[in-house]
Amino acid sequence: MQDTASTLVKAGLVIGAAILALGIRQWWVQSSAPPPRALKLQQNWELEMGSRVGDYLIVGGLGDISLDLRGDAIYAPFDGKVEPYAHKSCVLFSSAEIPAYLFRFCGLERLSLGAIKAGRAIGSARYLQFATLRKQPNGSWAIVEPSREVLEKVLSAR
């Protein structure tokens, strides 16, 4: 009986310490988030992501694919990096495995910023706005038509 109880004490304390460590780590990751990355887009529209109409903010524009995610998570399609974007709730995903391309995800909650492994959750969304950006010779980024293949990777955990 004494043995069982001391094992239980140990197990309980280990679990407690683990939860505390994870909490501190989460706080550390959040507080050391990189600054938002600004992009020069090739397309320049009058009404685009982040501009306002009256009191309302535009959260998706020409070139974004909107998905009814019902609060589900999206996942890193490759090993890469998640950076905050100029607009809140948006992030940019880049990866050494796909030169010349960036993905922009908007509408996200519970973000995971920084380096990320393929298949790990980036965040979750009620409605996701997804754009594929391709690098141009002058350093700007053009919104291009995304492929089904990448979107399917984004929606499936590994």
Added chain:
Amino acid sequence: MPHEPGLREPGLREPSALVVGFPALPDLQAWSQTLRQHWLNLPPNWQHWLIIGLILAGAVLFLDPTKVISSIVKRSNQGCQEVVQPRSVLSRDQLTQLLTVPERSPKDRLRTVVREPYCLMPSIRIRAGVDAVREAYPLEFDPNTWVIVLYEGDEYAGYRFDPR
């Protein structure tokens, strides 16, 4: 397997036996009392070891074990699908010239600079209707860093450094 009616009977009775044998829910308050008592009864050096163990467990969690393990077992030609030229490397000169080629130039223009790649990565479709080909080169002066070049059709799309 032939149907044996005799074997079905005990199987059917099993669930009800489980329900009857299930213990009552534990009294949590009594449990925590007992645990406290046992903790106080532990010899002092036992308590020290437990605390040290907990601190170590916390430290391991903080370091993210998956990252530590993956950095140990990292493969050097990770991501390659087909090795093209195992002796291929990119010299400083070639890298400098690669940087001068603008994105969206013809593929041939880049190929005259970088020659044959070390390997091909799996083909992928990032943009609708366009298949991208990715070629990888280790740097001659820094073999742990690779350069990945992406082509779409006859067009060079861009490069990225990949530290491995």
